[in-house]
Amino acid sequence: MDVTPTSPSLVPFEIAEKWPEELQGLALKNIEVTIAPIQNEEPEKDNCHSGKKAKPVYSGFGEMLFTHFGVSGPLVLTASTMCDFVKYPAGFRLLLDTKPAIPENELENRVKKIFEEAPDRHYVNAIQSLFPSRFGDIIARLSGIDIGRTAKSINSKELGELCRLIKAVPMTISGTRGFDEAVITKGGVSVKEIDPSTMESKSVSGLYFAGEVLDVDAVTGGFNLQIAWSTGHLAGSSIR
Numbered sequence: 001m002d003v004t005p006t007s008p009s010l011v012p013f014e015i016a017e018k019w020p021e022e023l024q025g026l027a028l029k030n031i032e033v034t035i036a037p038i039q040n041e042e043p044e045k046d047n048c049h050s051g052k053k054a055k056p057v058y059s060g061f062g063e064m065l066f067t068h069f070g071v072s073g074p075l076v077l078t079a080s081t082m083c084d085f086v087k088y089p090a091g092f093r094l095l096l097d098t099k100p101a102i103p104e105n106e107l108e109n110r111v112k113k114i115f116e117e118a119p120d121r122h123y124v125n126a127i128q129s130l131f132p133s134r135f136g137d138i139i140a141r142l143s144g145i146d147i148g149r150t151a152k153s154i155n156s157k158e159l160g161e162l163c164r165l166i167k168a169v170p171m172t173i174s175g176t177r178g179f180d181e182a183v184i185t186k187g188g189v190s191v192k193e194i195d196p197s198t199m200e201s202k203s204v205s206g207l208y209f210a211g212e213v214l215d216v217d218a219v220t221g222g223f224n225l226q227i228a229w230s231t232g233h234l235a236g237s238s239i240r
């Protein structure tokens with residue numbers, strides 16, 4: 001019988017970097033994430049910032065939650081259905097756009113204005129107003145710009161880099177959480193094995209399949225329950 005390997009899906013992501021743990025409990029609303037595979041043949045290349053770009057498998061807008069192991073929340077659960085770790089064992093690169101509604105050049109003008117209004121403040125404190133909690137600390141740290149620097153000392157190149165980072169905070173998705181934290185199971189008995197008019201196995205007479213044991217799954221929205229109910233009803237009413 002043809003069975004597609006199973007894996008947890010609609011499930012949180014584990015992130016290789018340690019900094020998300022520092023933000024555990026923080027929910028970011030109205031953000032955008034773009035997820036692309038890390039290509040095995042180019043392990044050292046940053047797929048998203050230089051060289052050949054890997055095609056994204058997912059891009060979406062919504063809410064994300066930081067946890068002690070990485071990231072979760074509605075957007076992440078949906079994104080997880082598009083990440084095939086069997087096909088891409090090296091994992092995925094997640095780029096977080098914390099200001100999706102603001103184009104990069106507009107963001108640069110806004111940050112420049114914030115810096116001009118308080119030139120002697122530490123720049124790290126000046127950018128906090130753009131983010132919830134102390135997310136600005138993380139942005140400053142990831143930027144590599146010394147947190148002791150004042151706002152007026154940030155040159156235009158550094159300002160540009162800071163804004164690019166705010167619009168594409170990189171994270172490495174090393175894997176997902178396990179089945180016990182997943183909403184559904186991906187994979188299962190191939191639908192090619194099943195007669196779709198009865199849910200009976202084509203190779204074993206009298207054997208019927210329904211629900212998650214099948215290699216059928218969907219995003220959130222009631223579709224998985226619908227799959228279970230519809231296939232269950234059909235199998236139940238077809239059994240002779």
Ligand SMILES: Cc1cc2nc3c(=O)[nH]c(=O)nc-3n(C[C@H](O)[C@H](O)[C@H](O)COP(=O)(O)OP(=O)(O)OC[C@H]3O[C@@H](n4cnc5c(N)ncnc54)[C@H](O)[C@@H]3O)c2cc1C
Nearest residue numbers: 182183184210211212213220221222223224225226228232
């Ligand atoms: C927390 C959570 C929230 C969810 N929310 C949604 C949602 O909002 N919308 C949506 O569409 N889907 C949702 N789902 C997914 C949905 O519940 C499943 O896709 C659906 O229930 C699958 O139905 P099923 O009958 O195939 O499997 P299950 O519902 O898992 O039923 C399988 C049954 O078989 C029993 N069983 C297992 N092994 C044996 C055995 N050896 N002998 C006898 N019995 C056994 C189990 O105890 C279980 O009762 C959610 C899932 C979870 C975990």
